[in-house]
Amino acid sequence: MGDTRFPVSETQDEDRKTMSIVHQFYRWMYPHGRANRLARVLNRVSAVQFTHGIFAPSGWVTLEVAGRRTGRPVSCPLVVADYRDERYLVSMFGVDANWVANVRAAGGHAVLHHRSRENVFLSEVTDGTRPGILRAYLNAAPGARPHIPVDRQAPLPAFERIAARYPVFRVTTDRTLP
Numbered sequence: 625m626g627d628t629r630f631p632v633s634e635t636q637d638e639d640r641k642t643m644s645i646v647h648q649f650y651r652w653m654y655p656h657g658r659a660n661r662l663a664r665v666l667n668r669v670s671a672v673q674f675t676h677g678i679f680a681p682s683g684w685v686t687l688e689v690a691g692r693r694t695g696r697p698v699s700c701p702l703v704v705a706d707y708r709d710e711r712y713l714v715s716m717f718g719v720d721a722n723w724v725a726n727v728r729a730a731g732g733h734a735v736l737h738h739r740s741r742e743n744v745f746l747s748e749v750t751d752g753t754r755p756g757i758l759r760a761y762l763n764a765a766p767g768a769r770p771h772i773p774v775d776r777q778a779p780l781p782a783f784e785r786i787a788a789r790y791p792v793f794r795v796t797t798d799r800t801l802p
Contacts, residue, residue: 755783
């Protein structure tokens with residue numbers, strides 16, 4: 625029997641079932657936090673789409689950072705979260721994401737692409753603002769919702785419990801690079 629405190633219409637129930645299927649698909653594309661073959665292809669397409677701003681909101685960007693092993697540029701499509709007039713990048717796969725390791729190895733120096741190129745410095749956020757940033761991120765990045773175990777409308781204490789597992793980087797313009 626359903627929860628009678630919050631009545632759900634048939635349309636809302638169908639929407640939940642559809643979202644559940646979509647979330648399962650997204651999780652299938654990233655087993656153990658790593659992209660499967662289909663996800664890698666779709667990420668390449670998204671990186672081109674985000675770089676050129678084709679049918680992509682302004683917060684959907686391509687991050688380019690030097691690979692920690694090869695030094696060659698590695699690109700990754702990401703979503704920028706705006707929080708308190710600052711920009712942030714969040715790792716939906718937590719600390720094990722390759723782009724996080726590459727950014728740390730590069731000392732925070734990277735490039736964001738969205739119709740133009742912007743040299744950026746990414747500084748890791750370790751203070752108490754992470755829960756609010758995570759919530760803003762989930763509102764901006766629908767594809768991340770299946771990977772972060774908190775509803776985007778949950779209160780901040782729910783985000784505080786998981787904040788340490790998801791690296792957050794403040795995005796600022798890097799004036800040290802040409």
